[in-house]
Amino acid sequence: MKKIIIFTILLIFIPFFIVTIFNIDEVKEIELKYINNINVRVKRLATNEIETIPLEQYIAGVLAGEMPIYFELEALKAQAVASRSYVLKRLDYNKENEYDVVDSVLNQVYLDEDYLKEAWGNNYTKNINKVRTAVNETIDQYLEYDGEIIDALFFSTSNGYTEDSSLVFNLELPYLKSVESSWDQETSSVFNSSTSISLQEFYEKLGLKYQKKLTVEILERSDTNRILKLKINNQEFSGRTLYEKLGLRSTDFEIIQNNSNVEIKTKGYGHGVGMSQYGAQGMALKGYKYDEILKHYYTGTKINKI
Numbered sequence: 001m002k003k004i005i006i007f008t009i010l011l012i013f014i015p016f017f018i019v020t021i022f023n024i025d026e027v028k029e030i031e032l033k034y035i036n037n038i039n040v041r042v043k044r045l046a047t048n049e050i051e052t053i054p055l056e057q058y059i060a061g062v063l064a065g066e067m068p069i070y071f072e073l074e075a076l077k078a079q080a081v082a083s084r085s086y087v088l089k090r091l092d093y094n095k096e097n098e099y100d101v102v103d104s105v106l107n108q109v110y111l112d113e114d115y116l117k118e119a120w121g122n123n124y125t126k127n128i129n130k131v132r133t134a135v136n137e138t139i140d141q142y143l144e145y146d147g148e149i150i151d152a153l154f155f156s157t158s159n160g161y162t163e164d165s166s167l168v169f170n171l172e173l174p175y176l177k178s179v180e181s182s183w184d185q186e187t188s189s190v191f192n193s194s195t196s197i198s199l200q201e202f203y204e205k206l207g208l209k210y211q212k213k214l215t216v217e218i219l220e221r222s223d224t225n226r227i228l229k230l231k232i233n234n235q236e237f238s239g240r241t242l243y244e245k246l247g248l249r250s251t252d253f254e255i256i257q258n259n260s261n262v263e264i265k266t267k268g269y270g271h272g273v274g275m276s277q278y279g280a281q282g283m284a285l286k287g288y289k290y291d292e293i294l295k296h297y298y299t300g301t302k303i304n305k306i
Contacts, residue, residue, distance in 0.1 A: 030129045032056050033136045036306050040087055042110055043099040050099045053110075056135055059084050063131045064116055065109030066154075067277060072284035075277070076134035078293040081303065082275055083108055085142040085152035088306075092149070138290065140306040143298055145175045150301055155270025156277050157188040159252040161224035162297065163272035168240065168251075176273055177299045178224055183282020190269045191278075193249055202262040205245050208233060214257040226251040226272060274298065 038055040053061070062083045063076055071079075086108060087101060094100045101107035111119075113128070120127050143150045151173065153165070158181040165176035185191045203210050211233055219229040219236070227239030232255075239251040250268035257263075270276075275297035283293045291303055 027125050027129065029125055030132045030136070032060060032132050033139050035140050038088075038091070038306070040091065040101065041094075041099040043102045045102055045104055055084070055087070056139060058087065058110060060128075060131050060135045061110040061112055061116075062087075062108045063134060064127075065103075065111040069120075069127045069130065071277075071281050073130065073134055074284040074288065074290045074293065075280040076131065077138050077290035078275065078280050078284075079154070079277065080134045080138045081141050081143060081290065081294055082152040082154050082298075084138070085144075085150055086154075088142055088149050089151050141303050142306065143175075143294060143301045144304045145298075145301045150175050150298060152298065153271070153274035154277060154297075155272060155274065157190055157269040158184045158272060158276040158279055159191075159225060159250060159268035160184065161272075162274065162276060162279075163222060163224055163226055165273045167222050167226070167228065168271050168273050175298045175301050178222075179296060179299065181276045181279035181282075181297075183286070184268070184276055184278045187282040187285070188269070188278035190249060192265070192267055193269070194263060194265045195248075196258070196261050196263045197246075199257065199260050199262055202246070206232065206237070206242070208235060214255075214262065216255045224252070224272070225267075227253060 034054060034056055036055060039052045040055055040058040042051050042053055042058065043049075044051060059080055063080055066083065067076055067079050090100050090107065101110075103110040116128065117124050143152055153176060160180070160182060162179050162181055164178045166172045199214060200210060202214075215231075215233055217231040218227060219231060220227075222228055227242075230237055230239065230242075239253075242248060242253070243251045246264065248264060248266055250266040250270070250272070252267040254265045255262060256265070275294070279297070280293045283296065294303065295301065
């Protein structure tokens with residue numbers, strides 16, 4: 001009888017202890033903090049619908065869409081402040097329009113929680129907690145210059161320097177000046193890249209007549225080695241035109257004819273203006289804090305709160 005009682009007790013309590021042990025390691029989701037009541041009207045390009053999303057929730061979705069989750073927390077925090085500044089500027093620009101931003105690279109990539117749960121699977125809680133920590137620890141913070149919210153542009157990878165906004169967007173902004181970004185080469189797998197297309201396709205994309213021999217003459221480079229003007233078979237183009245028409249990763253490129261093919265080597269990835277994301281990661285790995293990263297890439301700015 002005694003053995004039966006002991007056995008019964010064990011049957012009852014062993015499952016309880018097992019559940020308790022496993023629950024010790026269970027990670028709980030961090031909640032997003034909300035101080036302001038600002039909403040962002042986001043046009044979802046897949047459905048063409050406009051969703052109204054609380055600002056900090058939007059920033060969390062942008063962090064997940066714009067930066068690799070393995071990045072250092074300080075880099076993610078820098079991105080959070082830059083992205084918040086960017087969208088606050090768009091709220092002002094588009095207050096009379098139907099929506100503020102789209103959810104793609106045309107503005108900022110935004111991923112909702114349903115998508116992230118599927119994409120991250122078992123790592124969802126760990127990853128979303130990292131994202132929300134970056135958002136919560138920078139809550140309400142944005143960058144300003146001379147009392148105004150800045151247009152906080154950013155891109156993937158520099159060629160060693162960021163570019164002056166006036167040379168890319170024909171827009172002179174004192175906080176979007178060229179600065180050194182030496183960390184990218186160590187952190188980014190796309191710092192150097194190469195692509196090859198047929199000579200025929202190359203000419204077609206540029207609207208040029210086919211010629212067997214390709215001649216390329218560089219007319220002007222910026223101080224950061226990005227091509228501003230060049231001639232191809234005696235016709236002048238801007239570096240930006242080739243960047244767009246050929247889908248290049250950077251305007252720091254080299255064009256080489258290889259018989260009936262054209263090889264294009266590029267250095268860096270993106271338009272080059274503002275914060276380099278892989279540069280921010282490199283700075284974070286070297287021990288820089290998010291405010292130091294932001295002040296490096298956005299000249300003369302300071303962090304303020306909504």
